[in-house]
Amino acid sequence: MAAALVLVDAEGLDAVSTRRLANELGVSGPSLYNHVATKEELIDSVVDAVLGEVDTSMFARLGGDDRDWRAALAAWAESYRATLAAHPNIVPVVAQGPGRRPHALRIADGVFGGLVAAGWPRREATRVGALMRYFVTGSALGSFAGGFPDDATVYEANYSHLGQAHLLAARQQEINESAFAVGLGALLDGLELRYRAVTSGGDAPAQVP
Template structure:
């Protein structure tokens, strides 16, 4: 029997192609018609695997969640909860930075997305094992998601222009160097993320001491 001229359609192939479209053109660039054309199939073929465009976007978001390294939460890994939380946050942000256009879908929460739920489960489980009460472990998981997704959603540095005249010292006496931020965007944003992450974890460590001796 002759082999098919094109790879058979699968959920994995649909998600991979949809992710590439979203990465290149944003959420508005994804339509079932455009996706079908990229895959070389008819539109109705997609509905054998996904009922709606929203389901496809949920699957793309979940595929990005699957890129988050969770090995630091393995019981035999050996990292303490602070280091594990830090290392997971770095991996989580890297996954989102690689696919920034899908971040608004993350704002809906993990829902029924398996990989996203595994991230939430791993963080919650590790915090409870470390001695955090379940309610506070839930708050920590939520806090990390707020901070990481927010930091990946936009660049602070790229919010400034490279025109020194835009920051008249008469109006902004402390922004004399603000026009230099744009060209240093990645370094500024990564430094800000690390500073914020450290502040969060150090603050949690203070709370943890109170929990441990409470």
């Protein structure tokens, strides 16, 4: 799994094959089938090994007097993003859903269970978990700032509002991290309002479907 992950990180998912991995390990190709049956199983195992690094322990503490779901979501989102950002080439597979991967299912179970224990209705907890996963996986998929050419002449003639865009690439880590922090804070602020609406004891306001 470690050797396969090195390939994925360096060259992407398409670089992984049982033949290529056997060459990297200095073994015969058929010997790998003692461990994995197919390339798909190999990729699933690599992805799940990475997801094993995501911390969900904060959700186990929710319930009873501890209903600080906001702090739990924030800590989990930061752990999740840091893990995916270290291995961005696996994000397309992660975005497809947990499948049968044990660690991926552990994450889903922990988030959902923690939110319900903190007072979120089950339907709402499902929505919140999905929303957070969209946000985190999207933020880890690529770099907004790094996508801008560092050549100022690209913007001069036709893009008058992008006069400083050539400076973005050099600051991509700072910009990506601050954008994630702003987005996470905004999401949590919105979820705070929704939580109050759906747990108010009466019918939820009309704007909360």
